[in-house]
Amino acid sequence: MTQPAADLNARRMAPATDRNREAILAVLREALPASGTVLEIASGTGQHAVHFAKALPTLTWQPSDPDATHRESIAAWTTHAQLQNVPAPLDIDVRREPWAAPGVIDRVDAIVCINMIHIAPWAAAEALFAGAGKRLAPGGVLYLYGPYRRHDAHTAPSNEAFDRQLRLADAEWGVRDMEAVVALGAAQGLTCDEPVAMPANNFSLVFRRG
Template sequence: MTDARQHSPSAERNRDAILAVLRDVLPATGRVLEIASGTGEHAVWFAGALPGLDWQPSDADADARASIAAWAAHAGLPNLRAPLALDVRQPDWGAAALDAVVCINMLHISPWGAAQALFDGAGRRLVDGGVLYLYGPYKRGGAHTAPSNDAFDHWLKSRNPEWGVRDMEAVVALGEAAGLACEKAVAMPANNFSLVFRKRAGARSAGEVVS
């Protein structure tokens, strides 16, 4: 029988550093939607370490969802759900009243419209005080934080002109427009950052779609 589990060396390298931040910012209990879960290794690791959270992985890619499902079956965790087929640009996310949204390494490998849709969707669906957690490389003040990120940015844009390392200030502005205040920016290993946004009480994006 073929094992559909995929492996990501970077996911294994960064999972503990990310988990340390998640322990600090996520609630002890509640529902978490992970956007662009990739191989599913992060979902298994975080759900196992945070058993009070109902962890909902998702991905737009069918092969990724097969890997997530295989990892979930292998782990057998009661708080890890089957992956959703989800592109943040679709109107129905299949999830509402979320306590947190987690999105790792997506913004730089998707069009800017996906970042806009992520914040809009999270702003609509997070409960008051809910958390949006982002991880990845960012520019600050329009400048790269390391030569390796500059090279990475050029490589990304060579693959797709709509991709690229994002300006942290522009991402924070998206949060403000969606009612999500940037609570902290945490420097992480390998020139990455954790950005933590929190839903302001009473804030709503335009419209009230929460499906």
């Protein structure tokens, strides 16, 4: 069926999403609960949301993004994929409480955040964990994906160059120290599994609420 022009125009594309989605999905299959609600923070174009929701149909995948253009793209991708387990995207900036209207996401079974904390101020990472601490159900999971420094060093020259590029764009951005991120989780009662090495010098971090 031919897609309406408005739908085609609204659906934005991020090439990296197609490259990393299968590797991320493999980790999510092991980390996420079999059913329940997953809140995705900073969903971006929506490509990840529809891919994961289609592959994990017993989960409700709630996308969100503070950018209106991204939310339009998420909605267009959801319509295009004809998915029933993806509600309308929410306008969430993790630094702004409440994250949504009362009763909408007061308790979730998992939170997924891909490639956000290095393209945002450190305050956003702090707010993400604080929000997860408030909302994750017992046994809930917080999943993060992206590049990290480990033991005060970059894990690859390409990540070091990427870090410089980020900091030139905004002095508050940058590749984060994994140990500092794990400490944010511990402060909220979230225990981090062994980090999972991913393609292109990235890592998956899976935090669990006891």
